[in-house]
Amino acid sequence: DAMVIQNPRYQVTQFGKPVTLSCSQTLNHNVMYWYQQKSSQAPKLLFHYYDKDFNNEADTPDNFQSRRPNTSFCFLDIRSPGLGDAAMYLCATSRYSGEQFFGPGTRLTVL
């Protein structure tokens, strides 16, 4: 089945230790998104890739970076995680401005 896959589902890192979250898709969608969802809050868009073009939201901290080496994969890099970065990170894809399909999320714990 075509889908959006996120690995790992649960990630534990230490304060200040860089961490990378992974997202892959078999839908061949040209747009990939990363959202941050803190406990009991709404998902918040961090950035998206439209094809190879990176689009950052204005209030996304510099601590968050992303890479998209090919159509299928997109990575979220957190350079120096702080306690406030503990959250669920959701990846989504869409074909242009069509419906977004979400992955199951990666829950990040920062110790």
Next chain:
Amino acid sequence: GEDVEQSLFLSVREGDSSVINCTYTDSSSTYLYWYKQEPGAGLQLLTYIFSNMDMKQDQRLTVLLNKKDKHLSLRIADTQTGDSAIYFCAESDGVTGANNLFFGTGTRLTVIP
């Protein structure tokens, strides 16, 4: 920027109808969406409505849009225990060729057997 608001909690008895409300501020929204999130899971698109429509029905789900008041609602008929989840409304900014979504705070629906 976009601001989307929802009430935080709703409890209904099994078999009753549920109505979840949402207000938004961005009048340029093209589409408005309802997503369902079960515990520990990602977001599942339930339904959406185009901004030039007033109502959309899809099986047990009815979406009503009052564009003048910027008010969106989701009615779930014959609510079941499996409907217990958090429901998010979302609007897209329609600015870019992508589909950036801005979510409300979510309404936690509890269905009482």
